Amino acid sequence: MGRKSKADVRKKEILENFYIILNEEGFENASIAKIAKIMDVNPSLLIHYFKTKEEMVIAFVEYLLGRYEVAFKEQMLGAQSPQERFNNVLDIMFGEDWLNFSDQTVFYACYYLSTRNIRIKELFKTMYIKFREVLIPHAQSWMDAGIIKQTNPENVADFLIIMNEGLTYYDKLMGDIDGFRRRAKFLKEAVIKSLVA
Amino acid sequence: MGRKSKADVRKKEILENFYIILNEEGFENASIAKIAKIMDVNPSLLIHYFKTKEEMVIAFVEYLLGRYEVAFKEQMLGAQSPQERFNNVLDIMFGEDWLNFSDQTVFYACYYLSTRNIRIKELFKTMYIKFREVLIPHAQSWMDAGIIKQTNPENVADFLIIMNEGLTYYDKLMGDIDGFRRRAKFLKEAVIKSLVA
Amino acid sequence: MGRKSKADVRKKEILENFYIILNEEGFENASIAKIAKIMDVNPSLLIHYFKTKEEMVIAFVEYLLGRYEVAFKEQMLGAQSPQERFNNVLDIMFGEDWLNFSDQTVFYACYYLSTRNIRIKELFKTMYIKFREVLIPHAQSWMDAGIIKQTNPENVADFLIIMNEGLTYYDKLMGDIDGFRRRAKFLKEAVIKSLVA
Amino acid sequence: MGRKSKADVRKKEILENFYIILNEEGFENASIAKIAKIMDVNPSLLIHYFKTKEEMVIAFVEYLLGRYEVAFKEQMLGAQSPQERFNNVLDIMFGEDWLNFSDQTVFYACYYLSTRNIRIKELFKTMYIKFREVLIPHAQSWMDAGIIKQTNPENVADFLIIMNEGLTYYDKLMGDIDGFRRRAKFLKEAVIKSLVA
DNA sequence: GATGAATGAGTGTTCATTCAT
DNA sequence: GATGAATGAACACTCATTCAT
Numbered sequence: 068m069g070r071k072s073k074a075d076v077r078k079k080e081i082l083e084n085f086y087i088i089l090n091e092e093g094f095e096n097a098s099i100a101k102i103a104k105i106m107d108v109n110p111s112l113l114i115h116y117f118k119t120k121e122e123m124v125i126a127f128v129e130y131l132l133g134r135y136e137v138a139f140k141e142q143m144l145g146a147q148s149p150q151e152r153f154n155n156v157l158d159i160m161f162g163e164d165w166l167n168f169s170d171q172t173v174f175y176a177c178y179y180l181s182t183r184n185i186r187i188k189e190l191f192k193t194m195y196i197k198f199r200e201v202l203i204p205h206a207q208s209w210m211d212a213g214i215i216k217q218t219n220p221e222n223v224a225d226f227l228i229i230m231n232e233g234l235t236y237y238d239k240l241m242g243d244i245d246g247f248r249r250r251a252k253f254l255k256e257a258v259i260k261s262l263v264a
Numbered sequence: 265m266g267r268k269s270k271a272d273v274r275k276k277e278i279l280e281n282f283y284i285i286l287n288e289e290g291f292e293n294a295s296i297a298k299i300a301k302i303m304d305v306n307p308s309l310l311i312h313y314f315k316t317k318e319e320m321v322i323a324f325v326e327y328l329l330g331r332y333e334v335a336f337k338e339q340m341l342g343a344q345s346p347q348e349r350f351n352n353v354l355d356i357m358f359g360e361d362w363l364n365f366s367d368q369t370v371f372y373a374c375y376y377l378s379t380r381n382i383r384i385k386e387l388f389k390t391m392y393i394k395f396r397e398v399l400i401p402h403a404q405s406w407m408d409a410g411i412i413k414q415t416n417p418e419n420v421a422d423f424l425i426i427m428n429e430g431l432t433y434y435d436k437l438m439g440d441i442d443g444f445r446r447r448a449k450f451l452k453e454a455v456i457k458s459l460v461a
Numbered sequence: 462m463g464r465k466s467k468a469d470v471r472k473k474e475i476l477e478n479f480y481i482i483l484n485e486e487g488f489e490n491a492s493i494a495k496i497a498k499i500m501d502v503n504p505s506l507l508i509h510y511f512k513t514k515e516e517m518v519i520a521f522v523e524y525l526l527g528r529y530e531v532a533f534k535e536q537m538l539g540a541q542s543p544q545e546r547f548n549n550v551l552d553i554m555f556g557e558d559w560l561n562f563s564d565q566t567v568f569y570a571c572y573y574l575s576t577r578n579i580r581i582k583e584l585f586k587t588m589y590i591k592f593r594e595v596l597i598p599h600a601q602s603w604m605d606a607g608i609i610k611q612t613n614p615e616n617v618a619d620f621l622i623i624m625n626e627g628l629t630y631y632d633k634l635m636g637d638i639d640g641f642r643r644r645a646k647f648l649k650e651a652v653i654k655s656l657v658a
Numbered sequence: 659m660g661r662k663s664k665a666d667v668r669k670k671e672i673l674e675n676f677y678i679i680l681n682e683e684g685f686e687n688a689s690i691a692k693i694a695k696i697m698d699v700n701p702s703l704l705i706h707y708f709k710t711k712e713e714m715v716i717a718f719v720e721y722l723l724g725r726y727e728v729a730f731k732e733q734m735l736g737a738q739s740p741q742e743r744f745n746n747v748l749d750i751m752f753g754e755d756w757l758n759f760s761d762q763t764v765f766y767a768c769y770y771l772s773t774r775n776i777r778i779k780e781l782f783k784t785m786y787i788k789f790r791e792v793l794i795p796h797a798q799s800w801m802d803a804g805i806i807k808q809t810n811p812e813n814v815a816d817f818l819i820i821m822n823e824g825l826t827y828y829d830k831l832m833g834d835i836d837g838f839r840r841r842a843k844f845l846k847e848a849v850i851k852s853l854v855a
Numbered sequence: 856g857a858t859g860a861a862t863g864a865g866t867g868t869t870c871a872t873t874c875a876t
Numbered sequence: 877g878a879t880g881a882a883t884g885a886a887c888a889c890t891c892a893t894t895c896a897t
Contacts, residue, residue, distance in 0.1 A: 071881095072879090100867085120866095175379055176376050195434070222446070226451065233433065236430065241389065260457060264457045274856090309858080487774045503878065506878060514871060573766045576763040585831050616844045623825055627825070630827060634782050648820065655849070661860060689886075691887075703860075705889060710889080
């Protein structure tokens with residue numbers, strides 16, 4: 068009764084190739100035709116699956132942010148005692164690995180898109196809310212263990228996210244690894260001082 | 265000091281209209297033809313002045329960042345005593361006015377462009393270096409006056425910039441003014457705690 | 462005799478939906494995909510039934526003209542005496558009901574198609590021949606009854622059809638009901654004068 | 659001060675080639691690309707002159723109907739006495755030349771378009787109003803000379819147009835020259851009888 | 856300085872159709 | 877009977893740019 072749907076597999080494949088083109092050519096030069104070309108497939112096939120380019124872009128952002136989410140959660144696993152977890156979280160959020168995970172051009176292209184498309188903005192918001200939901204219980208446990216002197220775990224989560232994004236934003240521009248280390252160290256210490264005091 | 269040539273006036277006019285189109289249509293839909301249209305002028309005239317679109321884009325980023333620079337410096341004027349200046353700088357960098365000055369879509373479009381075009385990246389770096397150059401002497405004076413306990417004024421400048429950009433980045437997304445105030449207050453206090461301690 | 466096959470039912474359903482699309486979107490914008498969409502069916506199903514779009518178009522014209530035929534014949538029924546029938550025929554052919562039955566855009570789209578496709582032209586010719594076959598016996602009876610002074614009933618039939626088509630053509634353009642009434646009245650009187658004399 | 663405008667010449671050239679394509683390929687298959695191809699010119703040049711295809715189509719209808727207008731007026735010239743003019747007009751409107759002047763496929767394609775586009779409908783109406791304006795003074799002169807017994811020259815004009823269009827419409831379909839002659843003769847006589855009586 | 860002609864590559868999208876399931 | 881995958885050609889239109897005037 069009809070042909071088997073390959074939609075899920077095909078869509079993912081298309082989005083992976085979208086990523087490649089976005090990275091190579093930039094958002095403004097990424098076209099359906101170019102994606103189709105490297106897939107060795109007809110452009111109309113992409114339309115077949117996504118109806119319009121806009122839908123495809125939105126699906127792409129969803130896919131991209133999903134990857135960040137998974138990676139973030141994976142990083143946050145492990146480390147039993149609250150103190151261990153505290154050190155671990157700071158190491159991750161001000162460490163080189165996480166900085167390098169988020170890639171430059173594709174991510175900021177999508178961030179820009181969030182300023183023009185409300186559905187994309189919602190996807191971003193949702194991602195950061197999930198980040199918060201991961202961090203808040205940690206912050207609570209640090210408060211309970213007396214590691215930090217705070218009353219509101221949400222503020223702590225926002226604080227960490229904001230500092231991390233600020234650092235990333237700045238270092239993507241500056242691009243000097245030594246400067247990054249210096250700044251990251253300074254920020255980490257500032258976080259400790261301000262939260263603990 | 266010599267009057268501006270007609271070319272300079274015309275170029276500025278073009279860049280102003282570029283801004284309008286960028287804001288209305290988005291970076292990906294901004295074209296020479298559209299700018300020419302709202303200027304009621306022939307598209308080839310824009311090419312005449314800038315040779316290529318890429319040159320025009322770069323000139324635009326220069327123009328845009330120049331406006332930020334001027335605005336930042338203007339904000340930083342005034343306030344005589346080191347303590348007054350300290351309060352003043354924090355008020356500005358975590359205040360609503362400065363957040364609202366940087367507009368969303370055009371600025372982040374340009375930031376994205378910096379990830380793909382080295383000349384644009386340099387323009388951004390130059391702007392932030394100028395921000396640092398404004399902040400460093402302040403930081404030094406706060407250190408000298410014993411308001412903050414730090415040894416490196418450059419770190420202080422970077423710290424302020426990063427937190428400000430992180431806050432801006434996050435709040436452009438979230439878009440809730442109450443959340444912004446809560447976060448800004450928390451950040452300001454964190455800065456004070458961490459610098460003063 | 463025997464019941465209609467599923468295919469026949471389906472085909473008719475498709476043609477009815479073709480009519481809807483033709484009316485809404487115009488002939489040049491009517492596509493298999495759009496028909497399939499309002500039927501909530503897969504486009505390839507239409508191809509399955511008609512093999513090609515051209516076949517479907519031809520089937521559609523046949524279906525459309527069939528409706529005209531039926532309607533025309535229905536209108537012509539009734540009215541016993543030759544004189545009554547004479548009045549009746551004129552009333553119909555120069556009346557508003559018949560004008561409004563033939564709809565504007567779909568009918569003339571098909572007429573246009575008859576200029577490019579010989580099978581469609583034949584369908585039209587066949588329809589008008591059937592109209593003649595309906596009218597000729599009437600004309601003969603009017604001649605026999607001395608109501609009109611003519612020798613060739615075929616000429617009378619053609620004459621009526623031509624005047625009716627001319628009137629319809631003209632009034633679809635003009636679109637003013639008062640003008641129509643004036644013209645229809647004039648034409649009817651002209652017919653009487655010229656046939657009776 | 660700018661390059662010399664070739665718009666008028668170029669536009670006419672384009673419309674002439676549009677006519678060729680329309681005739682050869684039919685309205686539904688006429689594309690900007692095809693016109694450009696036979697002109698050995700880039701498709702975007704046509705857009706340069708007409709902005710959109712719709713504008714081009716409208717310009718085309720204007721151009722086409724303009725040709726009819728000119729031809730109609732030319733035909734109507736000459737013939738001094740009212741009686742001569744009366745015979746002349748009937749000869750033209752029920753003659754083969756005028757039938758053949760209006761070509762089949764392009765004209766009816768445009769007529770169809772008038773059912774979907776109000777501007778095109780207006781162009782058609784305007785043309786027929788001009789035909790009336792040519793015919794009305796003639797009709798008046800025939801009335802004055804006692805050739806026809808009528809009170810309203812407008813009705814006479816409409817009558818002639820309608821019969822002519824009906825005849826044309828019917829004969830384009832039937833396509834038999836003998837039938838045409840028979841019908842034309844019958845119609846001409848009918849006109850005379852009905853107007854004179 | 857400014858216009859308009861002209862180009863050629865490119866865009867997203869729609870089309871009818873075929874074929875496997 | 878009906879679906880969905882896939883194609884390839886075509887579509888109108890926009891783009892940045894060049895060049896003559």
